[in-house]
Amino acid sequence: MLLVILFCVKKVYLIQLKKKLISFVSLMEPQYSLFVIFASLVISLALLPNPTTALSKCSFPAIFNFGDSNSDTGGLSAAFGQAPPPNGETFFHTPSGRYSDGRLVIDFIAESYGLPYLSAFLDSLGSNFSHGANFATAGATIRPQNTTMAQSGYSPISLDVQSVQFSDFHRRSQIFNKQGGFFEKLLPKRDYFSQALYTFDIGQNDLTAGYKLNMTTEEVKAYVPDVLGQFSNAIKKIYGEGGRIFWVHNTGPVGCLPYVMDRFLITAGQIDKHGCASPFNDVAQYFNLRLKEAVAQLRKDLPEATITYVDVYSVKYTLIAQAKKHGFENPFVACCGHGGKYNYNRFLKCGAKKTVDGKEIVISNSCKDPSVRINWDGTHFTEAANKWIFNQIANGSFSDPPISLEMACHRMDR
Incomplete structure (x- = not known):
């Protein structure tokens, strides 16, 4: 519990608390001194910088x-x-x-x-x-x-x-x-x-x-x-x-x-x-x-x-x-497809066309709102x-x- 509390306290307060604990060591009963030293050590560890935060962000040219x-x-x-x-x-x-x-x-x-x-x-x-x-x-x-x-x-x-x-x-x-x-x-x-x-x-x-x-x-x-x-x-x-x-x-x-x-x-x-x-x-x-x-x-x-x-x-x-x-719906139903339980047909995939009465039409239009769908065409994911x-x-x-x-x-x- 002590660790949880200490790591949740802001850095400035940790520094102040460490100083006060050190000053109190000489005034406390011997049996409590070890506890204070331990607490001070924990605070010191909490104040150590995260190794990754000290590094500069990468800048890939390609x-x-x-x-x-x-x-x-x-x-x-x-x-x-x-x-x-x-x-x-x-x-x-x-x-x-x-x-x-x-x-x-x-x-x-x-x-x-x-x-x-x-x-x-x-x-x-x-x-x-x-x-x-x-x-x-x-x-x-x-x-x-x-x-x-x-x-x-x-x-x-x-x-x-x-x-x-x-x-x-x-x-x-x-x-x-x-x-x-x-x-x-x-x-x-x-x-x-x-x-x-x-x-x-x-x-x-x-x-x-x-x-x-x-x-x-x-x-x-x-x-x-x-x-x-x-x-x-x-x-x-x-x-x-x-x-x-x-x-x-x-x-x-x-x-x-x-x-x-x-x-x-x-x-x-x-x-x-x-x-x-x-x-x-x-x-x-x-x-x-x-x-x-x-x-x-x-x-x-x-x-x-x-x-x-x-x-x-x-x-x-x-x-x-x-x-x-996470704000999505129908995770197993393709947004763009044609028929079946999953709105997927491997013979009539997303964007497939068919001639009806001499006119070529797209028979696998996309769903109304792809932003709330996970699967795009039965195989791939939506942008969202x-x-x-x-x-x-x-x-x-x-x-x-x-x-x-x-x-x-x-x-x-x-």
């Missing part, structure tokens, strides 16, 4: 992002056709390459550092890479898939390809940068690559890929070590290119996504108390456990790296489980949900080590 649709700002759209309306309707008021009604978590990360939104590496139109680049593509996996995109829906631009693209971008951007002119304005400076923040949000599709091949939960878990081995290799490769500061998101609760609950056979006994499919979330949690172990090993292997592991799973699960508490998620992870409450995004450039004791 961000390089790797991932899947959770952070794709236009990669897949540039390669295979634009994400159709009503995607982008809330913030951009037009399709923006994002599978959401607005901004993604990566957009809010860029905003927090005063940087423009990241241009997709694959997008040649209107892109500015002076502040970084986004190599993520929707449908991407860590481990390459032995299927075409038409067959499985998974992007051929897996993490290994993204890391090759980064390496090529790193090398060639500096060749063009030396030419000056508009190249110098559109490409990052050489020093930016070692000073940049490298963000990762990928792995979700690796888990569902196994289920689409009719694998059991145990069979999916069995290949997770190989997936994470390839993830570690990508980090090491980027480290070899000069990357030093990494911000790694774990994978979310895939068992809470409408498309998973609609696509796969799930029994009533496999639904948890909040309405999510337990087997899929169990696999996600196993993946995250092993990912955290992989990050810990990377810290040992890459002595100059600063790697922050972010528990996005817990944040997303909390949002879905306590949707009403993404903003809520960002606000939870930005302060470091879900990070290991527990450091905020604005302090992510500083190394903590290992």
Whole structure:
């Protein structure tokens, strides 16, 4: 109780109280002196500065992002056709390459550092890479898939390809940068690559890929070590290119996504108390456990790296489980979709069109108020949900080590 009281008192009063306690020691009975000395020591500890507050805020000149649709700002759209309306309707008021009604978590990360939104590496139109680049593509996996995109829906631009693209971008951007002119304005400076923040949000599709091949939960878990081995290799490769500061998101609760609950056979006994499919979330949690172990090993292997592991799973699960508490509704119903229990149809996805009486119409319009909805299209989150998620992870409450995004450039004791 004494500790609680002392740490709740303002600093100025703690200083005054410490002085009075010290002056009283000589006047008190011997049996009470030890108590006063102990109290004085506690106050001294309370007055010590927080190690992180003494550090200056980070100022990243650039961000390089790797991932899947959770952070794709236009990669897949540039390669295979634009994400159709009503995607982008809330913030951009037009399709923006994002599978959401607005901004993604990566957009809010860029905003927090005063940087423009990241241009997709694959997008040649209107892109500015002076502040970084986004190599993520929707449908991407860590481990390459032995299927075409038409067959499985998974992007051929897996993490290994993204890391090759980064390496090529790193090398060639500096060749063009030396030419000056508009190249110098559109490409990052050489020093930016070692000073940049490298963000990762990928792995979700690796888990569902196994289920689409009719694998059991145990069979999916069995290949997770190989997936994470390839993830570690990508980090090491980027480290070899000069990357030093990494911000790694774990994978979310895939068992809470409408498309998973609609696509796969799930029994009533496999639904948890909040309405999510337990087997899929169990696999996600196993993946995250092993990912955290992989990050810990990377810290040992890459002595100059600063790697922050972010528990996005817990944040997303909390949002879905306590949707009403946080101002949201219908967490399992897609805002933009068509029919069924979850307003999701994998054959008629968000923005799908159909010809009726010779006229082409959009049959999957968005809900009236996306700001109170969590799920956008059965697979991805709304801008409102993404903003809520960002606000939870930005302060470091879900990070290991527990450091905020604005302090992510500083190394903590290992």
